[in-house]
Amino acid sequence: MSDKPEKFIDENGIRLDGRRVDEIRPMTVEMGVLTRADGSCYLEWGNNKVLAAVYGPRELHPRRLQRPGEALVRYRYNMAAFSVEDRIRPGPSRRSTEISKVSGEAFEPVVMKQFYPSAVIDVFAEVLQADAGTRTAAINAATLALVDAGIPMKGLVAACAVGKVDGQLVLDLNKPEDNYGDADLPIAMTEDGDITLLQMDGNLTVEEVNKGIEMVREGCEQIFAIQKAALLERFGTAEEEEVLEDAELQAELMSEEEEVSEAAEEEDAVEESEDLEAAETEDPEDVEVEEAEAMFEEDVTEFEVNEEEAEEEAAEVNEEDIASEPEGEESTEEEGEKYEQ
Template sequence: MSDKPEKFIDENGIRLDGRRVDEIRPMTVEMGVLSRADGSCYLEWGNNKVLAAVYGPRELHPRRLQRPGEALVRYRYNMAAFSVEDRIRPGPSRRSTEISKVSGEAFEPVVMKQFYPSAVIDVFAEVLQADAGTRTAAINAATLALVDAGIPMKGLVAACAVGKVDGQLVIDLNKPEDNYGDADLPIAMTEDGEITLLQMDGNLTVEEINKGVEMVKAGCEQIFAIQKAALLEKFGTAEEDEVLEDAGLQAEISSEENVSEAVEEVEELVEEAAAEETEVPEDEEVEEAETMFEEDVAEFEDDEEENGEELEVVVTEVSEEEITSESEDIESNEEEGDKYEQ
């Protein structure tokens, strides 16, 4: 007997889990959870629970796999045997191998591999509990793990999926929607909108795909805000915390809707505070300029003593070139004639 729901969306536009079609599931993030990894992140997204760890950059073996001009990014996606209701066979499968390949390629445009030639950066994404959208959840966790490991990146990567149920497009599918929906379209992208991963299962029209991509962009903006809030929480300075408290943003930053604006406002306030702290008083500027001028004069006098003959020749040549104009000035201005003759 099938447990497929009769309807996924009610007459008020509310889905089975209480969300609207354009809402993502609640997401919580904790960074630096593994002490032996160079970078790590634990992420809960709805009922998904994913642990990501990064090791490296480190020496790559066997050496025949080394790339002389850049590092190799190896991504391994795996679902634990206990992550689903029906226990799965442990170890790699065709599905996990395929997801590992495409997910690793999603980081190709952002990881600055040229700084670590012949090295390897290993990324492990372990799904501890699965509830649809595990590949996108793993990418979001792996992004923060890479940042936690200090790997140079051009920007963050966020991933989300859009699907079709009851003839409507919905974002961030849950398990019933994923199992019984008409289509599933997972997408990963950078902050500037560059798509780094796109897969599709099912049938969608061109118009539905275009609309779905726009819905995913809106969902990824929410994810970027959550990622930045997690980074600010771990790597933010004491000055940034004080600015947050002074600006009354501590409560706002916990809200997914306001977190993006809060982060931008914090950055602006911190920059302003830094500019005010580095401003030099006028008296100190004058004193510094006088000191620099005296040093320049002393340096010039030393050069004049060492190269006196050469400097004399230069002055003499300039005087001969200007003697005609100076004579005309002397004749036209009798009152200052003595000054010019001297």
């Protein structure tokens, strides 16, 4: 007990590792690390290092354990002898057996076992280095290993713990907080918020339990985001990347078009305002006079054109009359001679 800190949270709300009360430790994930397993995942969460592997679905032996209508999911949690400072006895223990049972049940609502009757799906979670929260870290790694193995699932499962130190609730306990804290509440839940695992060590009030569940829910949302990013990196294709790039390019083009249209609208608004200002500054009487003068000029021009056309037509008629006069005189002389006879 001599290494117990005097305070776990300072006056600024900062914990021993620099986190706030509602922050989780950094998490890194790598999938497909074991070639002989059907699915695998290596996860680091703070100082926790966990390796999960999935084998199956495959035939279950002995046959008396087979389930005719669904598959059997067997979950095995184990801590390596070298995972803690004081070497532990290798092999299963009462603690590891308990954690294996409750962790396996955490996947019951999501794994679609009806597709593999009489088969078995083995999930192995090996803790290589422990630093508090190993069961929740193993569940997060096992979820990705199941997806990597192609096991049909209704959704992902995420797990996180909340505890109480210095009379205050904190999310994702580290080792000193877990060893010397007042309570520990590990929880696993689906993306829909359904709780699939809940254990408690210590004493908490009903209000603290409800608040702790909400804090875990927020932490699991962050874990779901990390899991989905790992899945996209593992199974994302070049076509999906091209689709994402095209979507980003289309978004950029749409934003540029919006900027251009906004600029055009601003120019139109400026021109309309200038036209309105010019119309307001003009005198209505001057406008009427200018319109009347323009109409008068059009009428005068049209009258002059018509007058010129009339004069040309009259001149043509006179020329035709003059050209026909000699023929008229000869005809009158002939008519006179006939009269005298």
